Amino acid sequence: MVKPIVSIAMVTYNHAPYIVEAIEGVLRQKTGFPIELVIGDDYSTDRTREIILDYQKKNPEIIRIIPSDKNVGAKKNFFRTTKSCRGKYIAFCEGDDYWHPADKLHKQVEYLESHPKCGLLFTDCDVYYDGSGKVDKNYNRSKGFVSPVNLTIEQIMGDGLIKWTCTAIIRRSLFETIVESDPILHQSGKFLMGDTQIWTEAALVSDVFYIPETSATYRRLGESASRSDNPVKRWQFWKSAAEMKLYLCDKHKLPEKIRQKQEAAWCDFSLWLAFYTQNAALAEEVRKKKEAFSWKEWLRYFGAKNIMVWHAYLAVSRFCGLFRKKNDQAL
Structure with missing residues (x-):
């Protein structure tokens, strides 16, 4: 099997209504290099597993599934999925989000290949509100957030410009170094948030580039840890x-x-x-x-x-x- 340039880490749990759109967004990518889609299913109890297995049969050269015989939780599922990635770069798309431009990966990899000091890249994002069907196009720009080219520590840790994980791509070597260097910060259950600490530590040792155009849609569902009704x-x-x-x-x-x-x-x-x-x-x-x-x-x-x-x-x-x-x- 040809070693991929980009691995897409897709974590999923009971995403049957959305997972097809997520997978299709990856498969429509037009690149001049090989990619792999690594799907980590956290013991879904709906039709998610059936759907992803069907896609794997049709695309065995691209899709790999990381199954689970029990529910391990979002953070553990994320890290066991990324640990299975083999590409030079890791991009992210959860099973309820999706990419829309077919050249997303091409543009991002082209920039990273020509800028070796850049370790991490984000773009703006559309937000789809599942309850109402409303869409906020180019969310950061529409809310008046400043769109710098290179993000600072203050901007990554701050509450203004949102760093959308579904738009991110990072060098795998950098990602692995960060995650393995501090298991308490990144892999334990000590902290409920799982991505901001990775982006922050990446910014301390590399450039973080931001493209002020949308490359994905983030689906805002009714209930989540940060927006719980409880x-x-x-x-x-x-x-x-x-x-x-x-x-x-x-x-x-x-x-x-x-x-x-x-x-x-x-x-x-x-x-x-x-x-x-x-x-x-x-x-x-x-x-x-x-x-x-x-x-x-x-x-x-x-x-x-x-x-x-x-x-x-x-x-x-x-x-x-x-x-x-x-x-x-x-x-």
């Missing part, structure tokens, strides 16, 4: 993300302004989590770290300590939310 899950995720970024600040002695921003984020996310979980100790930890509270933060602080305040805060919040909704409908 506030406890949602704030646990963002608190963990801030802790991961603080870990990076300490590990690499990043500028103080980055640390201060992440400390502020940790305080905000932790106070919300303390409120929703009635965790008085966590609320007190935030109070000791933060010099001053706004009146809303004081309410969340006391709500974490007192169930009556907690109920009152939620009641007022719901009332104000309904009032705003009625006003919006009247306009």
